[in-house]
Amino acid sequence: MSMKLIGNRNNPNCIQEMQWSNKMDLIALVNDTGEVTINRFKWDMPIKILPPEEKIAVKSISWRMDERIIGIAYNNQLINLVDIESKEVIISYSVNADVTKICWTQNSIDIDSNEKSILDDHVFLASLPSINSTISSGTKKSDYNSTRFYSNTGLNFLIVICNDCTIRAYIYGVLSCGSIDVKKKLNVNESDSLNIIEAKMSSNFERFFVVYVKNGILGTLVFENSALLKRHVALWKLSIKYGMILNIFEYMDDTIEHINEAWESVLLEMDNKLSKYAKKQEAGSISADFLELLLFGYPSEELENFLTHEMTVRELKKLSNSVEMSYSTIQKLVVKPLHSAIISIFYHVNNLHGMHQNAYEYKNLLGENSSEALISTGSFLIKSHELQQIIDKSMRDFKIFFRWLYIAISRLMDDTVPDDAGVITQQEVNYLAEFLYNFEENRKELVHDESGEKEIKFNLERVGQYLTNQNLTIPSIDNTSNIWNEIFTQNECLQTSKLIYPHNKDSSLIQEKNKMEKSIKDLFNRLEHSIGQEYNLKNDFIISHSDDIASSTIVTSHIIDGENQDAINLFTILLSEKDLLLLVYYSNTYIPKIAKLQFTNRDECNILSVGQLSFIDIKFYNTRLLSGLIKNEIGNKIQTCFIQVPVSRLIDELLEYDQKTIPTFNMYNYIDDCNFKVIEGFAGNLMAVSGSRKVAAFLASNQKIVKLYELEVDEDDECDEENSNNASFEIEMKM
Template structure:
């Protein structure tokens, strides 16, 4: 009776590049060569959802990592150099950020260390909710809005942050690229000086060190695989401060995204139809023969009720009564939408931003605690000032909208009546009354907005700027075409005349000539500088403690897929140790090497390196008669992953002369780790040059193994918490899933026909998963029907 129970099998249409089990649930994420991210449930390997590539992300997924709570999945894209955070429940993109380098590996780790300071912080973390109103959700109708801020009845920022306990996403790539992101969003460290291309990363849960496997290439030599341990002591020494700062900065960067999206919604609420009046008036100027000014023509119509034939033609033929009505409605709807977004979204977002920045400023003034992390109070003060300027500009826009709405209402009402009279139609009595005050109001509007501007024609291709709101929403560096008229503003006059207040740091600069977009970009730049400083300071504090050259990679293996390849790293939270497991197929194909280092890089490790002999690992557990061959079957390791602290899950391959094929096995490490023989490492030599001196421990398995029949198994992904393993074939398209803590109840002696019928029964009960299974045989040998293959139904093995 074989060990482990097979619960699912699939032939996939596209080769798999990455696979990762959820730490908390029975879900596995797969990324394929088509750029799709797929989520499958353990039961029958049934697909839950798929996220196809899109123009905002990219097609080439290079690495996957689950957040420790299993609610968010991070993946990196090589073609666009972007990291995406995806909601595991709904396949929605919650957040993405660009990088300077493509990512080749990632690891998401949760800090487990407890302290009284941290616990008091955890309980008081949500105090901001007591002082700040909840951010209004963004309108769902706008196309460019992210899903993150449009969910009803949810606090998006807290959902994104997850649990209060600090978690860190570590990214590694080529040219020594290594970055750490707190909560997967805020860059907390950029690590300089890591040699080569990272192929595997593991940050310890006590934050004392980061283990990296890198591939270093030098001219004319084969690539060299090295183990590097970096001392990240500053993070562990200042854990409460790092957690508090990271939490605040993640709030701040998420609020910046909220303001960015709010401004996008405002731009979409502003319609091109509002430009119609400016364009028609410009065309009118270019076509008319007389030298009179446009505002004079309109004023003559206002005062005497008479108009030139040209103006009459403009109003009746080009603008039309119907067109005027539509334009009036568009302006009112558009301005009201923008006004609501400014009041509810921009202002509440800016208030929250000021609150969190003020708290960060308070932290920065506690120099004993926060200065080592690079918190700069001057930079934070600049950020607070920039947010204040943004708030002032938003208020200025509100005043412009308010004034424009009043002006346009009065102007359109008068012009509508004038056009009805021109066409000799009936004028409703409620519109016919115009007081002297109304006439003066329209006259002021005409003289201010209808004057021709030659300079404007050179810049924008039109002589007029009747519509004043759109200029605030343009993402351009040019000054406002028509800045607000500040004549008669007593406060501004007082400021300009006061030598002490003019340059006072207590007053926010107003940037009266600039658009809202310009001030927003300036604010983002200043806050970005303030956010970047700790990442540089913490990054510089990280030093290389250990660098061990392991072995060279022969050029012949250059074409093998590297995303699953050994070495593999693991962090044992109980003993605070880093483990590395690797093979050296060129030197000793039947041995698996185990490297151990304490997370404290300066603490020596007894028996730090040992080899496990796999050559006869199954010898005594194979029944010669059942095997039909000699029991001396020599195995080599294809892939190995840590199942838990004491067990290694491996895919073994029999030697070419033997016909046993591939085996999935669980290797208990207890006896190997208790080996008392010491290996004296010569740091001047590579490990493969001194492999003969490494202590070797033989293992013999009793029943913790299983033959992988009809499958060229090559790679494995495991989750010891959920007690599951997923095996992938060498062509990257054939997948099998096993539950590891139960024995297979299937009777292997069953006749083939019985196997086939039971497989068919299983198929009928399994829901269809569109476009997934591409054909193939069940393990018992039963073929699926053509109809079943075409419908892409899941293959369930009884």
């Protein structure tokens, strides 16, 4: 067989992991710098996905079935789902445990087209408006209305293995729907050593297969859970809702970040100047001085010095324009993007509340009560309206205040008051008097512990307190004269009604937002318990026991043969360069059939040039062929070789043995000139193969050189005519 190189790359950084996509000509490479690079055959225009922070490493990657999304797990407990076309992080969350491995499920269950109407049920809502300016910190989404987290290939799960020996499942990688605490299931003591090597789910979601090592014992577990299959439509709908809500949460966070950026420039200079002035004054004198100037037109000596020396007309105009622009920006962000996001959340939570009334489908999944999420969303909506009122009031008061100061300073400087200064009406005087009267509420005395010196801070601004995660320091707008407030306080039935959302006057906007997010996530977190408790351990099968197993690096590979109720799950477990296990799980049994695959008797090999063979890496090429990266030692010469072994022949021979027997198959019997190829001048370390794309990639032992080959399997090859069970093939490498 001939092999021709189609790609060769010398990577500047060490590569730790490689994975082919099965539907596109793409290979993902994980560098030791935490960067994930996605390349095509010719290495042109690679997609680079940078880590979220510096010095963060990648623990594991996995392509989703539709391969528009790649899951990336980092060593800071973070999992990102990344759209490979836009390089945008679709969903990001922490699993609150160190991740060792992630993988997506292969599924055989699709969602009925009639059920998919939920994807369009939010068409009544206007799309979230674009946030115009760009946030400087990090890469943000360009489309928050997208449902790219959803896969049209059917329901699937992201399986996450953590080093605390828990295995977690996330629908579409988004919604957590149960976990398995393997330590608890096996009654493991703290002194025991337990390591989860692999975890896979069957294509119909009913079974979980786990490979583990405990105190030198290699074993497999089978868990069964019928709830995932029975409730798969309800779970699918909840995951769609949850994904949409998470998108809106992220949109809210970005909007509030914009509001913070606009707010940071509001009155900063003015507050610093007033703080400097307040430091020299007694408490209560600032309001009195400004009110005296308003009423009598004559300032105190201190105030006159401040206005004529610290403030200038030019500075005042510049400051007035800056404040007006900042408040205008904040107002636009609150009135449109933030309000639109809250309305969208309110719609989805109302929808969830309605779904919850279907007790058979959703009550056990969502818990007993969904009204708390609805109430907290209503309170958040009320708080956003309150913030709008504060912004309107602040804009009005500051415009009057700056205009009055402009006139006052001009008169003190004996300058002519320009005609464009305007006339302050009596109503505006009343607003200004109230504004000046409340000045002392903005004065704060901070005592430094080391020196004991007092520092006076002065803050005229009212909006900033709504953007902190603490109670409001200055009371909100007084609504005691509001007719609705009078009716509400006079009727106890209204105060206890669940139809009226409470107005928490002391809470900030951020507090109400956090409360809303927590109540909604608590609603979905019920799934963790309701689904997780359904996992029942059906079998704990011990494969082997050896002290070497605990210290060895175990490599696994998995594939599902068939996409129906009778699908067979196949595992390979590479224990060492000499020992390979093949596990076959049939659909009607909980105990696997196991075979040891070893290179034992070289005399039975049909290839004369073969020396002592040993395993480097093993992967399933497809359900019919098992690919191997092999080391060939002939005297002092060491070669790297590539083989393809027919899985069907191994399984057929394994059927002759009962489940209690673990036969040893001599791998020399399964190779010949047709499925054995030497990779000249190359020392291999790792392999990635894809049967659907007919490609293979080999990583050199220095972890920097990658060689790509395109494999074309010829099933009609008659290389082994004497044995029809041997699915032989020919490999041709094409440019």
